[in-house]
Amino acid sequence: xxxLITAYTYIGEGKVVVNKQLIFYQEKIATFAEFIKALYKxxxxxxxxxxxxxxxxxxxFMCAELLLRHEKPGxxxxxxxxxxxxxxxxxxxxxxxxxxxxxxxxxYFPSPSVFVYTLANIVIGEICIRHSLKGENxxxxxxxxxxxxxxDHVSDxxxxxxxxxxxxxxxxxxxxxxxxxxALVEKENDGTLKTSFGSMPFTEASLNELMNLTEKSIxxx
Numbered sequence: 001x002x003x004l005i006t007a008y009t010y011i012g013e014g015k016v017v018v019n020k021q022l023i024f025y026q027e028k029i030a031t032f033a034e035f036i037k038a039l040y041k042x043x044x045x046x047x048x049x050x051x052x053x054x055x056x057x058x059x060x061f062m063c064a065e066l067l068l069r070h071e072k073p074g075x076x077x078x079x080x081x082x083x084x085x086x087x088x089x090x091x092x093x094x095x096x097x098x099x100x101x102x103x104x105x106x107x108y109f110p111s112p113s114v115f116v117y118t119l120a121n122i123v124i125g126e127i128c129i130r131h132s133l134k135g136e137n138x139x140x141x142x143x144x145x146x147x148x149x150x151x152d153h154v155s156d157x158x159x160x161x162x163x164x165x166x167x168x169x170x171x172x173x174x175x176x177x178x179x180x181x182x183a184l185v186e187k188e189n190d191g192t193l194k195t196s197f198g199s200m201p202f203t204e205a206s207l208n209e210l211m212n213l214t215e216k217s218i219x220x221x
Contacts, residue, residue, distance in 0.1 A: 002188040003158055003202035007070075008169075009063045010213050011039075012179035017213055018066045032176045036062060047130065054094040054117035055178075057126045060085060060171040063182035064127040067167065078134040080164035082157050083124045085182070086140040086150060087172040090120040123171060135163050145170050147207035154185055154202070170211060181211045 010017040016024035016039060024042055029035050036058050040050060045065060053061060094117045101111045116122065121139035128137065136157055140149055150168050157163040169182035185202050200206040 003155065003185055004188055005183045005200040005202050005206055006186050007067050007184040008181065008210050009066045010181045010210060011059065011063060032173060032178050052113065053126060055173050056091060056093055056120065056171065057117060057123045059173050059178055059180050060123035061126050061130065063171065063180050064131065064167060067182055067184055068131060076165055078132050080135055081133050082135040082163035082166040083127060083133065083137040084150060084153050084166055084168040085124060085171050086142060086146065087120065087170060088141065088143055089172060089174045090141050091118050093174050094118050145211055147204040150207060151204055158187055183210060
């Protein structure tokens with residue numbers, strides 16, 4: 001049974017693309033914090049906990065928020081939608097912040113609010129809480145973007161009926177360098193699955209294409 005990418009969100013190089021539509025662009029990015037806050041405000045999202053999240057969670061949260069915002073409530077049962085994300089630096093961005101809070105023994109003040117985010121899979125937890133998801137989840141770490149790893153893991157979930165659909169992709173940030181691509185993958189079933197941008201086959205080539213979006217590829221037919 002064919003598996004399809006039915007929606008996607010891309011954040012990188014100052015732009016945010018959702019299903020072929022460029023929805024946000026900043027030519028000059030001062031900091032990630034300013035970029036993600038501006039995006040959050042533009043999209044008029046109301047979720048106060050967002051401001052307490054670490055950078056990795058904010059990036060993943062915004063990807064999932066934009067990915068799922070046009071889905072009809074109840075289209076996915078809470079236990080049927082899986083989440084599989086990956087990156088190359090795990091939670092290092094937050095680990096370094098936490099390390100700064102404990103390295104000075106004369107001013108030792110470890111922060112519980114930072115420590116809670118020193119696991120990469122917390123970003124998945126934030127997404128699941130926001131969207132009431134109870135399906136399978138995994139956070140993978142590889143030296144660089146590995147579409148085969150994602151393809152194999154997600155295909156196993158869908159082929160063995162451990163999930164009906166899956167949010168999957170790459171969410172990476174270290175300092176002010178960040179890039180994310182998150183896709184919604186579903187089984188075609190009866191061949192009538194329709195999406196706002198047409199859909200793409202769930203393949204390594206498609207994942208690579210979405211990870212390397214250019215202006216030409218955003219609007220191509």
